Amino acid sequence: EIPHLSLCVSCPDFERAAKAVLPHKSYIYASTSANTGLSLKTNLDDWSRINFRPRVMRNVGDVDTHRSIFGHSSPYPFYISPMGTLGAIHPGAEPEMVKGAVRKGAHMVVSTASTKTSEQIMQTYVDEAKRLNGASPSRLFYQYYMPVDRKKAIDLMHIVKKAGYNGLWITVDTPVLGKRTADRVLQAEEAIAVGVEEDATAEWETGNENSFAPSMGGRPVSGQLSPHTTWEDLKWIRKEWDGPIVLKGIQCAEDAKLALEYRCQGILLSNHGGRQLHTAPSSLMTLLEIRTYCPEVIGKLEIFLDGGLRDGSDVLKALCLGATAVGVGRPFMYALAAYGAQGVERCIDVLSEELATGMRLLGITSLDQVRPEMVNATRLLNE
Ligand code: FNR
Numbered sequence: 144e145i146p147h148l149s150l151c152v153s154c155p156d157f158e159r160a161a162k163a164v165l166p167h168k169s170y171i172y173a174s175t176s177a178n179t180g181l182s183l184k185t186n187l188d189d190w191s192r193i194n195f196r197p198r199v200m201r202n203v204g205d206v207d208t209h210r211s212i213f214g215h216s217s218p219y220p221f222y223i224s225p226m227g228t229l230g231a232i233h234p235g236a237e238p239e240m241v242k243g244a245v246r247k248g249a250h251m252v253v254s255t256a257s258t259k260t261s262e263q264i265m266q267t268y269v270d271e272a273k274r275l276n277g278a279s280p281s282r283l284f285y286q287y288y289m290p291v292d293r294k295k296a297i298d299l300m301h302i303v304k305k306a307g308y309n310g311l312w313i314t315v316d317t318p319v320l321g322k323r324t325a326d327r328v329l330q331a332e333e334a335i336a337v338g339v340e341e342d343a344t345a346e347w348e349t350g351n352e353n354s355f356a357p358s359m360g361g362r363p364v365s366g367q368l369s370p371h372t373t374w375e376d377l378k379w380i381r382k383e384w385d386g387p388i389v390l391k392g393i394q395c396a397e398d399a400k401l402a403l404e405y406r407c408q409g410i411l412l413s414n415h416g417g418r419q420l421h422t423a424p425s426s427l428m429t430l431l432e433i434r435t436y437c438p439e440v441i442g443k444l445e446i447f448l449d450g451g452l453r454d455g456s457d458v459l460k461a462l463c464l465g466a467t468a469v470g471v472g473r474p475f476m477y478a479l480a481a482y483g484a485q486g487v488e489r490c491i492d493v494l495s496e497e498l499a500t501g502m503r504l505l506g507i508t509s510l511d512q513v514r515p516e517m518v519n520a521t522r523l524l525n526e
Contacts, residue, residue, distance in 0.1 A: 160486075
């Protein structure tokens with residue numbers, strides 16, 4: 144039994160609804176994390192380990208929550224993170240997610256591992272925007288898993304560029320796939336259920352990006368994830384792609400500096416939703432590290448982060464500390480699973496309202512006013 148959509152008043156409500164409606168295998172795909180799940184837990188916990196330092200009596204009648212990503216203004220400082228294989232979550236797959244985003248004017252990053260092609264997804268965007276008389280400020284960006292084969296890599300970039308995506312988010316935290324523990328348990332359970340005697344360990348080596356896309360291998364497969372990528376590759380990528388480049392999965396200050404040296408336009412601090420390196424830092428921790436060791440990159444690069452943001456006030460904390468905008472993943476996936484595009488719209492509204500209320504209670508009326516001194520991170524830093 145799926146709860147009425149109006150009962151979804153905060154992000155965790157969408158997960159409960161999705162769990163009720165999704166086949167077990169699909170829920171495992173969406174919710175799984177690496178190893179013991181510690182990185183995912185840290186992502187979720189760290190946001191509550193820093194506090195606001197609110198100012199009062201500041202005339203907060205009207206608030207403006209707009210932010211721009213590479214010049215594309217959005218009514219929200221958050222966007223929908225790239226997640227692969229949405230066809231396993233909802234029959235409408237990525238186009239259904241796009242409809243929700245466009246109707247609300249939110250930006251979205253589309254995954255290389257999508258169920259539908261990048262052109263089909265862009266076509267939905269175009270059609271939906273047309274239906275709204277071109278009124279949506281929403282834009283699509285492309286998450287790029289670099290194919291091993293150079294020619295395939297270049298061809299894919301050209302296809303994406305021609306389709307009209309507004310930026311390339313190159314995922315750099317996935318040279319190979321992390322250990323997705325719940326997927327393995329599921330795999331073993333399935334083997335046992337059909338009477339397979341041997342341990343399925345031999346198969347694990349080829350562990351999939353998810354249980355539904357066997358071609359996205361955890362080891363180099365032609366045209367798929369590339370473990371050989373280095374910083375030098377950015378030089379030829381830059382020749383083929385003249386739009387903004389963001390490195391998705393930066394996890395320390397040194398690499399943030401390198402991204403600037405290699406002339407990227409943005410970095411996305413992320414540990415892939417806790418699905419890759421066991422005990423990788425939360426993106427909040429990485430942001431604090433950058434503030435200490437290379438504050439100069441903030442201001443020179445657009446800084447994005449994702450992982451464990453489940454409330455508009457989490458979004459606000461990230462912006463206070465210098466983020467340009469933030470990505471939200473699983474909540475949108477769960478909303479899509481249970482309610483389709485309508486759920487996605489609702490989830491955007493929930494985060495947006497929490498953000499606007501948070502701004503008023505913090506004592507600001509525009510995101511131009513966010514400052515680092517509006518949060519206190521000493522508890523997190525001193526532990
Ligand atoms: C992801 N993520 C991801 N990232 C990426 O670069 N390419 C991809 O195809 C996927 N696929 C994917 C599937 C699923 C089911 C999840 C949950 C995540 C990572 C994603 O972009 C983002 O970094 C995290 O999801 C952010 O964390 P939260 O908001 O889910 O906690």
